[in-house]
Amino acid sequence: MKILSAQQVREADAYTIQHEPVSSVLLMERAASECAGWMVHTFGETPPPYYIFCGMGNNGGDGLVIARKLQEQGFAVQAWLVHTSGNASADNAANQPYYPELRHIHELAEFPEMEEPGIIVDALFGTGLNRPVEGWAAGVIHKINDQRHKHTVVSVDMPSGMMADSSSVQFPCVHARYTLTFEFYKLAFLLPENGERTGQVEVLKIGIHPAFTAQVQTEYHLTDPAVIHTIYRPRNAFSHKGTYGHALMIAGSYGKMGAALLATRACLKAGAGLVTAHIPRCGYEILQTAVPEAMCNTEESAHYSSHFDEPFRLHQAPDYAAIGIGPGIGTENATAKALERLLLAYRKPMVLDADALNIVGKYPALLAEIPEDSILTPHPKEFERLFGATGDHFERLELLTRKARELKLYVLLKGKYSAMACPDGAVYFNPTGNPGMATAGAGDVLTGILTGLLSQGYTPKAALLLGAWLHGLAGDLAADDLSEEALTAEDIVHYLGQAYLRTRQ
Ligand SMILES: NC(=O)C1=CN([C@@H]2O[C@H](COP(=O)(O)OP(=O)(O)OC[C@H]3O[C@@H](n4cnc5c(N)ncnc54)[C@H](O)[C@@H]3O)[C@@H](O)[C@H]2O)[C@@H](O)CC1
Ligand SMILES: Nc1ncnc2c1ncn2[C@@H]1O[C@H](COP(=O)(O)OP(=O)(O)O)[C@@H](O)[C@H]1O
Ligand SMILES: [K+]
Numbered sequence: 491m492k493i494l495s496a497q498q499v500r501e502a503d504a505y506t507i508q509h510e511p512v513s514s515v516l517l518m519e520r521a522a523s524e525c526a527g528w529m530v531h532t533f534g535e536t537p538p539p540y541y542i543f544c545g546m547g548n549n550g551g552d553g554l555v556i557a558r559k560l561q562e563q564g565f566a567v568q569a570w571l572v573h574t575s576g577n578a579s580a581d582n583a584a585n586q587p588y589y590p591e592l593r594h595i596h597e598l599a600e601f602p603e604m605e606e607p608g609i610i611v612d613a614l615f616g617t618g619l620n621r622p623v624e625g626w627a628a629g630v631i632h633k634i635n636d637q638r639h640k641h642t643v644v645s646v647d648m649p650s651g652m653m654a655d656s657s658s659v660q661f662p663c664v665h666a667r668y669t670l671t672f673e674f675y676k677l678a679f680l681l682p683e684n685g686e687r688t689g690q691v692e693v694l695k696i697g698i699h700p701a702f703t704a705q706v707q708t709e710y711h712l713t714d715p716a717v718i719h720t721i722y723r724p725r726n727a728f729s730h731k732g733t734y735g736h737a738l739m740i741a742g743s744y745g746k747m748g749a750a751l752l753a754t755r756a757c758l759k760a761g762a763g764l765v766t767a768h769i770p771r772c773g774y775e776i777l778q779t780a781v782p783e784a785m786c787n788t789e790e791s792a793h794y795s796s797h798f799d800e801p802f803r804l805h806q807a808p809d810y811a812a813i814g815i816g817p818g819i820g821t822e823n824a825t826a827k828a829l830e831r832l833l834l835a836y837r838k839p840m841v842l843d844a845d846a847l848n849i850v851g852k853y854p855a856l857l858a859e860i861p862e863d864s865i866l867t868p869h870p871k872e873f874e875r876l877f878g879a880t881g882d883h884f885e886r887l888e889l890l891t892r893k894a895r896e897l898k899l900y901v902l903l904k905g906k907y908s909a910m911a912c913p914d915g916a917v918y919f920n921p922t923g924n925p926g927m928a929t930a931g932a933g934d935v936l937t938g939i940l941t942g943l944l945s946q947g948y949t950p951k952a953a954l955l956l957g958a959w960l961h962g963l964a965g966d967l968a969a970d971d972l973s974e975e976a977l978t979a980e981d982i983v984h985y986l987g988q989a990y991l992r993t994r995q
Contacts, residue, residue, distance in 0.1 A: 505699050521672055542556060650664045
């Protein structure tokens with residue numbers, strides 16, 4: 491699914507109006523009908539009262555139509571026009587006469603008491619917001635927020651006060667329980683700084699012209715089942731284990747052998763033909779017992795350090811179809827040197843995570859040595875160690891995009907919507923996953939999955955998009971059965987099979 495800027499959303503509306511054709515007031519009617527329908531479906535036939543706050547633009551126009559639609563169906567509705575500017579937009583003005591009970595707010599003192607707990611519909615500002623909300627209009631936003639524990643707040647299109655394409659974290663903004671957005675996600679909804687403000691996002695179809703959606707160019711995308719279907723490749727009936735590659739997983743150290751187990755298991759479960767785990771000697775019995783399917787290389791040191799010292803092994807490195815390195819390896823100097831040797835010996839795309847990234851953060855010159863099209867999977871702290879701190883999450887996204895382009899790498903910044911930046915400048919957000927995955931080792935599992943997919947011959951981009959999707963979906967299926975709280979990283983590995991079955995359907 492493409493993610494459009496506020497300007498592109500306006501173009502989408504204009505294109506639809508011209509080419510369907512449909513009048514703008516009818517498009518508003520359609521959008522508002524979808525909202526009213528969603529509310530009736532969600533809050534039922536006997537809901538508490540609706541308190542609807544409308545601004546002066548088309549977002550307010552949506553609010554006016556929602557008020558009329560709900561009232562026509564017999565629900566208890568009160569609606570106010572909040573006069574934040576002199577003139578109403580044309581479609582807003584056109585709708586006012588059709589809701590004669592409309593009340594007016596010209597100053598904060600006129601903000602109503604809403605005794606009975608109800609549903610506040612926030613239709614003050616949408617994509618037309620072009621500066622922070624100030625003065626008494628900001629007071630209205632604060633009043634709504636003060637009452638959000640008493641009432642259920644539903645924002646129309648966007649929480650009022652939020653900018654679609656830039657940071658508004660410092661600005662007054664409605665904190666919604668639900669945001670009903672039209673046709674496309676806004677970039678702002680996908681960044682953590684707005685998580686508390688958007689609540690649950692529902693995308694409502696309002697009949698934007700498909701030709702516009704097909705041709706509009708955008709760097710931001712949300713992965714969805716349609717994209718994943720084009721990536722996933724069923725297995726060939728005549729294939730053998732050699733078809734799916736020999737993956738090398740370099741992970742674990744004394745006290746962190748679990749990371750190696752999780753990543754190695756996930757690599758196998760993702761479908762690699764053969765997997766060798768490279769671990770310190772102290773983990774040998776553990777690994778061979780816990781993951782009998784995997785082969786095991788060991789070294790005497792308690793940390794990854796000497797493996798590629800031996801010329802014959804260095805020579806063998808390119809034979810691996812894919813290499814994943816990082817979970818639990820530590821950041822000892824000897825490990826850093828071993829990583830450097832590996833980067834010189836292996837020139838195919840690999841997966842770098844966790845301590846491999848921390849080492850690169852410590853020795854930034856290594857960044858240039860990472861093979862082109864490799865996948866880096868930092869969590870926010872690792873990202874900061876690698877590329878530095880930023881003021882807000884839009885700046886961080888910009889830095890992520892720039893680094894992926896400059897370094898010709900795929901970089902997955904972990905989070906609720908993990909952001910996956912590609913060397914060509916495109917950024918994909920992954921929607922699967924849940925807070926149950928905020929648990930030790932979940933990232934190690936992702937490293938294993940990505941390495942397993944690369945090993946099977948998926949391109950780095952395909953492995954990244956499919957891997958993040960499967961990882962999150964396995965977590966969602968596990969949470970459905972086990973709860974978010976009780977979910978552990980092992981469960982994600984366990985549910986990978988279910989995730990594949992869903993993806994194949
Ligand atoms: N035909 C269309 O264009 C459709 C538009 N729709 C709705 O229209 C919305 C966009 O409408 P508009 O472009 O009228 O914009 P908004 O309704 O978001 O608000 C814009 C109005 O607020 C003013 N404004 C901007 N920032 C302000 C600030 N900080 N303080 C005070 N006033 C401020 C602007 O000057 C303008 O008058 C969408 O979010 C959506 O809800 C939907 O009805 C679908 C169809
Ligand atoms: N709230 C959340 N919603 C969705 N996914 C999450 C959430 N919290 C964590 N995850 C996912 O779980 C994984 C955690 O990885 P990471 O922080 O590296 O864990 P660890 O280092 O313990 O293995 C990431 O893929 C991340 O996207
Ligand atoms: K709004």
